[in-house]
Every structure is written in C-alpha cells, then in structure tokens.
Amino acid sequence: METYDLITRNAEEVVTDEEVRELAADPDGKRAYVGYEPSGVLHLGHLLTANKLIDLQEAGMEVVILLADVHAYLNGKGTFEEIRETAEQMKAQFVAYGLDEDNTEFVYGSAFQLDEEYTLDLHELELSTTLNRSQRAMAEIQGDETAKVSHVVYPLMQTLDIEYLDLDLAVGGLDQRKVHMLAREELPELGYDVRPALHTPIVADLTSGEGKMSSSEGVTISMEDSTDDLEEKVNSAFCPPTRDPEGDLENPVLELFEFHVFPRFDEIVVERPDEYGGDLTYDDYESLAADLESGELHPADAKGTLATYLDELIAPGREKLRELR
Ligand code: TYR
Incomplete structure (x- = not known):
C-alpha cells in the first residue's frame, strides 16, 4: 500500500489533505499522537484510533499516546490518584493490543503540562481566545450549558499539547475536530506551527445502526467482554444486507469489519x-461487503465471523485486565 493510503485509510477526514500528503512523502521519524482521558477499560472507540496509530507506525512514524490525566481531572473524572491508576490500566491494555512499549511513547499529561513554560503559554492562550470560541470547541465533547471554567481551559491545553509533544500530526475521533480546528487557529498566535489533523469515523450504535456507539448508552464492545458476551452482542447487531441502509442508518457489522x-x-x-x-x-473489506450485498454471505455468518475476530483482538487485553484486578 502507498504510504499516503496507509496513513489515511479509514480516516473520515484529514485537515488538510495537502499537509498530510507532505507528511506522507517523508514520514520517517515524524511524530503523531492520540490523547486519551484515562479510563479503566478500553472500548472499540479507543481501539479505532489505536488502529490508526498502528498504521502510522507501519508508515515509519513515531507514535505518542498521551495519557491525559490533567484533562481527565479537568473533566471531573476523579482525583489524580484515581486517574493515574486507571491510566496505568489503560496503558497495559494498549500494550496488550499491540502498541508495544518499544515503539510507542506513553506520556502522562502531568509530566509536562504543569511546567512553567507550558503554564505561561496557557495563560497567553487564555488571553487570546474568547470564551465563546473555546466553549464551542468543546461542544461535541461536553455539550452542556453548565460548563465550568475547566471546560474552556481544556481545549486550550489540548492545543498546547500538540506543540509541547513536538508533534507533526494530531489524531483523534471526529469528535475532536473542533478542538483541532481551534489549535490550528491558535498555535500560530503563539508563534508555533500549524499541524495537520486526522480524524477517524464514529462507529454507529451496534443494535440500531444509528448515531454513534458510545460507552454511556447502547451496546459497547470493550476489553472486558468475554467470548460469550461478544457473540451475544454481535449476534443482536443490526445487519441489513447492504452497506448503505436507509436514511441515516449505517451497517455497524460492516463498519466493524x-x-x-x-x-x-x-x-x-x-x-x-x-x-x-x-x-x-x-x-479486503470491499469483497466481503459485496458478498453480503449479493447474498453470497449471510448476515448470520458475517456476525459469527466478526465475533470470532473481535475476540482475537480483545483477548490479550482481557487477559491483562484479569491480571491487574
Ligand atoms: N479530548 C480527548 C478526549 O476526548 C482527550 C485529549 C486530551 C486528547 C488532551 C488530546 C489531548 O492533548 O478523550
């Protein structure tokens, strides 16, 4: 596969394509990251961006995983002690998934976000960004009227992370796009370079095929699921024999493939x-999707196979979690 195709495969959006093409022309040693608020159990949402990091490693890039402890704290996820404990579990699951420690730099946000220089830059950003702008950047992540000051500081820090981790590419789910757009606007204000961003899609809810799969509602698949859980969840998934169901619906089984x-x-x-x-x-995915559409592949067989392969992907992380608990 061409480097550009590998870097951008399964991406919903790249900003800008020209900048990413430039990266793809000389990827060796270029640095990309995803930041995660620590959570105790990885779900498919985490693994989707992790897959992209694996692609980027294969393309020759250096990969950084930010364990965003300070961000989780700002988002009310607990005490620092609790957050660090979840972060360690999260890291172990990423390693089990295939982001091995020799090739992946795991960084705690608190390792650099409390430094004086960072803090002064943060204050400068606070001065140059309107409340309104910062709140809009958070809308898809937080989306409520009761936002605290911490919620407008949050995207400004995410912006600075891109500079302070010395990155060439910011990766995230599509829900991160507004923050990345803010970063593209604000970094030059501080005299720093604009970096390209790559956004992965949001997978539809498994049972309805609507909206997005989320850990707060509906069915999610996580590192905690047993083989039986997986089978049960996948078997009850929405899987019409088409890539493009009516209206806003998606085929979540095909998306997972x-x-x-x-x-x-x-x-x-x-x-x-x-x-x-x-x-x-x-x-390849195309031939499987085509067979599902033609009727050559029955949805029940597609689901059974999906459950088997997801189980294989999840098994090492599940094992790791068992050891940790
Ligand atoms: N905003 C990300 C999330 O919603 C977490 C994150 C935090 C990402 C800091 C990057 C970053 O620099 O999970």
Whole structure:
C-alpha cells in the first residue's frame, strides 16, 4: 500500500489533505499522537484510533499516546490518584493490543503540562481566545450549558499539547475536530506551527445502526467482554444486507469489519459447513461487503465471523485486565 493510503485509510477526514500528503512523502521519524482521558477499560472507540496509530507506525512514524490525566481531572473524572491508576490500566491494555512499549511513547499529561513554560503559554492562550470560541470547541465533547471554567481551559491545553509533544500530526475521533480546528487557529498566535489533523469515523450504535456507539448508552464492545458476551452482542447487531441502509442508518457489522478487523488481519475466513457452500476467504473489506450485498454471505455468518475476530483482538487485553484486578 502507498504510504499516503496507509496513513489515511479509514480516516473520515484529514485537515488538510495537502499537509498530510507532505507528511506522507517523508514520514520517517515524524511524530503523531492520540490523547486519551484515562479510563479503566478500553472500548472499540479507543481501539479505532489505536488502529490508526498502528498504521502510522507501519508508515515509519513515531507514535505518542498521551495519557491525559490533567484533562481527565479537568473533566471531573476523579482525583489524580484515581486517574493515574486507571491510566496505568489503560496503558497495559494498549500494550496488550499491540502498541508495544518499544515503539510507542506513553506520556502522562502531568509530566509536562504543569511546567512553567507550558503554564505561561496557557495563560497567553487564555488571553487570546474568547470564551465563546473555546466553549464551542468543546461542544461535541461536553455539550452542556453548565460548563465550568475547566471546560474552556481544556481545549486550550489540548492545543498546547500538540506543540509541547513536538508533534507533526494530531489524531483523534471526529469528535475532536473542533478542538483541532481551534489549535490550528491558535498555535500560530503563539508563534508555533500549524499541524495537520486526522480524524477517524464514529462507529454507529451496534443494535440500531444509528448515531454513534458510545460507552454511556447502547451496546459497547470493550476489553472486558468475554467470548460469550461478544457473540451475544454481535449476534443482536443490526445487519441489513447492504452497506448503505436507509436514511441515516449505517451497517455497524460492516463498519466493524472495515475499521477493526481488516486493518489488523491479512485474511478473514468465514467458516461454513460444506452443505452451505464451504468456507469463504476475504483479503479486503470491499469483497466481503459485496458478498453480503449479493447474498453470497449471510448476515448470520458475517456476525459469527466478526465475533470470532473481535475476540482475537480483545483477548490479550482481557487477559491483562484479569491480571491487574
Ligand atoms: N479530548 C480527548 C478526549 O476526548 C482527550 C485529549 C486530551 C486528547 C488532551 C488530546 C489531548 O492533548 O478523550
């Protein structure tokens, strides 16, 4: 695969394409990151951006995972002690997932965000950014009227992280786009370079195919799920025989194949008894989706196969969590 295609595969958006093409032309040693507010259990949302980091490593880039403890604190996620404990669990799960410690730099936000220089830059940003602008940047993340001052400081710090971690590319889910746009506007104000951003899609809710899969409502798949849980969740998923269901709906089963399974496996085998046509083998998402649409691949077989491969992806993290608890 061409480096540009590898860097941008499964991305919903790149800002700007020109800047990312420039990166792709010379990716060696360039630095990309995703920041995560520590949470005790990784779910598919985390793994989607993690897959992108794995692509970027393969493309020759250096990858940084920010364990955003100060951000989690600003977001009311607990005491620093609690947050650090969850961060350690989170790190262990990322390593188990395949972001090994030799190739991934794990950084705590508090390791640099409390330094004097950072703090002074933060105050300068506070002076140059309107409340309104900063609050809008947080809208998709926080989205409520009762926002505290911490919620407007948050995106300003996320902006500075891009400079202080010496990054060439900021990666996040589509829900991070407003913060990244703010960063693109504000970094030059402080005399720092604008960096490109890459956004991964938001996967639809598993059972309805609507909106987004989230840990707060609906069904999520996480490192905690047993093989049986996975089977049950995937079997009850919405899976019409089309890539493009009516209205705003998505096919979450196909999305999981596309964003989670195919990036991590060279070949997918759908096991079927001979009387049902025997095994099917796919080496790319397109051919699997086409077979689902034509009726060659039955949704029930697609789901069974999806559950098996997700189980394989999750198993090491699940094991790690067991050890930690
Ligand atoms: N805003 C991210 C989230 O919603 C977390 C984050 C924090 C990302 C700081 C980057 C960053 O620099 O999870």
